[in-house]
Amino acid sequence: MDFAAVVAFPLESDIVVVFGIVFAAVVLFVFEPLPVDVSAIAILVVLVVLEPWTQVSPELGLSGFANPATVTVLAMFILSRGIERTGAVRTLGDWILAHTGDDERKQLAATIGIAGPTAGFVNNTPIVAMLIPMVTDLADRTGTSPSTLLIPLSYAAMLGGMLTLVGTSPNLLASDISGRLVGRSFTMFEFTQLGVIVLLTGAVYLLTVGHRLVPERIDPDADLANQFELKEYVASVRIPSDSPYVGETVGELEARVGRDVEVLRILRRGKIVTKQLRVRTLRADDRLLIRSSRHALLEIVAAPGLQFADVLDDDELPRADPDEEPTLTEVIVVPESAIASESMTALEFRRRFDSPILAIRRQGELLEQRLATTVLRGGDTVLAQTTRPAREQLMDDPNFVLAQEVERPSYRRPKVPIAVGIVALVVGLAALGPFPIVVTALAGVVAMVLTGCVRPDEVYDAVDWNVIFLLAGVIPLGISMERTGAAELLAHAITPLADVVPLVVFVMVFYMLTAILTEVITNLASVALMLPIAVDVATEIGADPFSFVLVVTFASSTALMTPVGYQTNLMVYGRGGYRFTDFLRVGFPLQVVLAVVTALGIATFWGF
16 A cells, blocks of 8 residues: 555645755755765655655656756766767967966966867866866966966856857756756757856956956966975984994884874985885885974984984975976866765875875865875865876876876877767757757767767766766756755745835845755855755746746856865966955855856847
């Protein structure tokens, strides 16, 4: 017998339970005690278990996995990988470098001009991942602070994602929900005219007001060692012949000296030893490069059996010369990557890539604790001592982005026209209407593999599975809010404002509420939660529900005010040396301007 049919609960109980789940979801997404994709699946399970209240059957709960939006997002990740592996974006970067010179304003305009339009057809997160090395290299070669270019890069990619349906994942999810709630999904170029205006508005702002507000946090004349303050954390130590450490292993030395000290390498008779350090036996006259906190360095001064230099000589630091081995390399941990879910430590990073981590910048601050046991997080920028094989391995790993421009030997440049043509066909066929985007995108995946743009073994690695599971988990939550009347109740609480202000002002306020919510939870969750509310609000005040769908779609895809609001902001956060407040200072005025532009644009093109 159906339990739901036996036990009848009043509507009020349904709403209370759903609100409780929504509150729990917001807490999980904000504080992230679990990875967001795991939290989304947990929410899905709770919704199904509490079916009598939530009205989410097992079939509805699992519908997110078979949802066209989910499958399309999956396919777009693979199509983006095809563009990346052919080196198409790198070719654009080379062109920029050749034509901008050392004119900072031209560099900024070129960065926006490449990132914005490209992100309309390739998912904006991999676009930023591909352009960070190019922008950083451009800044280094011309004496420009990378800080002045990286926030504009992230913002331009976000705004460019609003040019087409496939520009960003929230667009696809919003299209699916809109089709279910108001019977109208998005066409490929449904909101392109407004997207162009939004992108141009953002570009003008970033080239004028924003250019003055973006700080130069990184000195363009400072090398990597100085940027990461290595002289304050790294020291050279010699093992004298009478030292008690002679004959002991590096691991035993670290244990005896203190937990905040780790050996990065051994210089022995002119040769550098970096492999399997912890089991290496120490010899007389070995010179050790150690890393520690400031406090631990002071203790080493008094440690018997070690000869310590108060100030590290410049020639003791690893060189940032690409022709030398090993060399300093900045590596960015991709937000919401599998690495974060694995809880990879700096020691595990060293073992996997044979590359010791010298420093970690997190949320604008350098970490001082022992790095070996420090768990890497999405958005971390780490300074590692790498060999050429390690850099090639890191370039092939989707969990990391090299912040320096390194020629990838595996670029399939002859296939650039093929990859670009496949993406153009996917977009064109979906726009013309014979097939839905989910079908053309899957066909594009097959074409990418058959033509060799993407190898079969690269297909699954190309997909950001955290996003896929997050999508599948939050879709049932929106369905539950719609079915139980929770969205309608929230709409009742919001609509009185429409009686005291003009409708266009009400839309601006609704836009800002959605944008603020997106800053504290993921943009996909924001779409799933706010779209049912937006439709009910529009119905309550007698407005066009589709116009309010567009308001939520645009607001959810432009998280400009914090570094944690969107993946691309996190990716440039550490590399640019930014502070948390830098995003608020630059992003808040732009967010307000976009609220006005978006509201007026929707009123003009679609009406309320």
